Amino acid sequence: MSRDSILLLGESGVGKTHFGAQLLRRLMKGDGHLRMSGQATNLEPFEAALESLNEGKAAGHTATSTYVDSIWPVADAAGHHAELVWPDYGGEQVKSMISSRRVPNAWRARVRESPAWLLLIRLQQTRFGEDIFSRPLVELRGMSIENRELQISDQARLIELLQMLVFVGGVAAGNPLDRPRLGILLTCWDELGFDGTPAAALEGRLPMLAAFVRSNWCTPSVMGLSALGRPLSPHDRDNDYVSRGPEHFGYVVKPDGSRSSDLTLPIQLLLDGLR
Numbered sequence: 369m370s371r372d373s374i375l376l377l378g379e380s381g382v383g384k385t386h387f388g389a390q391l392l393r394r395l396m397k398g399d400g401h402l403r404m405s406g407q408a409t410n411l412e413p414f415e416a417a418l419e420s421l422n423e424g425k426a427a428g429h430t431a432t433s434t435y436v437d438s439i440w441p442v443a444d445a446a447g448h449h450a451e452l453v454w455p456d457y458g459g460e461q462v463k464s465m466i467s468s469r470r471v472p473n474a475w476r477a478r479v480r481e482s483p484a485w486l487l488l489i490r491l492q493q494t495r496f497g498e499d500i501f502s503r504p505l506v507e508l509r510g511m512s513i514e515n516r517e518l519q520i521s522d523q524a525r526l527i528e529l530l531q532m533l534v535f536v537g538g539v540a541a542g543n544p545l546d547r548p549r550l551g552i553l554l555t556c557w558d559e560l561g562f563d564g565t566p567a568a569a570l571e572g573r574l575p576m577l578a579a580f581v582r583s584n585w586c587t588p589s590v591m592g593l594s595a596l597g598r599p600l601s602p603h604d605r606d607n608d609y610v611s612r613g614p615e616h617f618g619y620v621v622k623p624d625g626s627r628s629s630d631l632t633l634p635i636q637l638l639l640d641g642l643r
């Protein structure tokens with residue numbers, strides 16, 4: 369496996385497949401920072417999504433057991449070449465790693481061999497934890513604890529995931545980490561209706577995770593992404609999408625809060641950090 373592979377992490381429904389499809393199209397078109405510089409292999413998992421987007425519709429959920437590494441040779445304007453190993457998998461695999469606290473062998477190898485991790489988080493999908501930080505103690509008094517299911521909060525789960533991967537990856541101790549590079553991509557940004565920077569959005573919704581990442585990585589990058597630019601339905605066709613073409617939709621929110629239509633930027637940023 370190539371040194372410049374990026375490990376894409378994300379639970380089910382965060383938008384891995386749609387981002388992959390949109391990114392693939394941009395790389396092929398070649399008008400962003402990165403372009404495809406050779407023959408991409410294993411495009412099957414993204415073909416159905418590309419097809420749906422052409423029809424102005426959202427694509428379906430990826431089967432849980434699916435795990436395909438699609439290999440995309442890319443190059444930037446300066447002539448730097450890299451090989452992206454862009455995986456597509458059912459997001460439940462990530463969920464079950466967290467709940468069972470077990471990392472399957474295939475994942476161990478990937479974690480070890482990837483110098484950069486890109487964690488996709490869909491903030492709208494995360495639950496606010498109810499705890500003494502979000503509610504005064506007086507309100508919690510008298511609440512019955514017995515019949516409440518004990519659930520760990522979403523941000524605790526994501527922290528758990530990162531800790532597990534750092535452990536499995538055999539990353540040298542000594543904080544903060546420089547390798548692997550960590551990028552956080554807040555997906556479906558269009559749903560948030562938030563005007564600030566991606567880091568502020570993360571801080572506001574998942575403060576514990578934000579603090580964890582800040583204190584454990586040297587230079588984590590936090591960006592926003594709207595791969596589709598707007599919500600699409602799996603059933604009803606969006607005619608505007610069809611007539612203008614899916615390549616004219618979607619944007620990235622850079623760390624400073626400004627937007628760019630170049631969906632290759634989050635990858636470019638991670639790859640730049642490896643040099």
Ligand SMILES: Nc1nc2c(ncn2[C@@H]2O[C@H](COP(=O)(O)OP(=O)(O)OP(=O)(O)O)[C@@H](O)[C@H]2O)c(=O)[nH]1
Binds near residue numbers: 426427428596599
């Ligand atoms: N509003 C909005 N919705 C999006 C965007 N990207 C994806 N979605 C929707 O989010 C849902 C999940 O997207 P997927 O790409 O299938 O997510 P996934 O991470 O591949 O999920 P699994 O295959 O289950 O692991 C779909 O219903 C998409 O329509 C976006 O940029 N904006």
Ligand SMILES: [Mg+2]
Binds near residue numbers: 384385429430456458
């Ligand atoms: Mg998928």
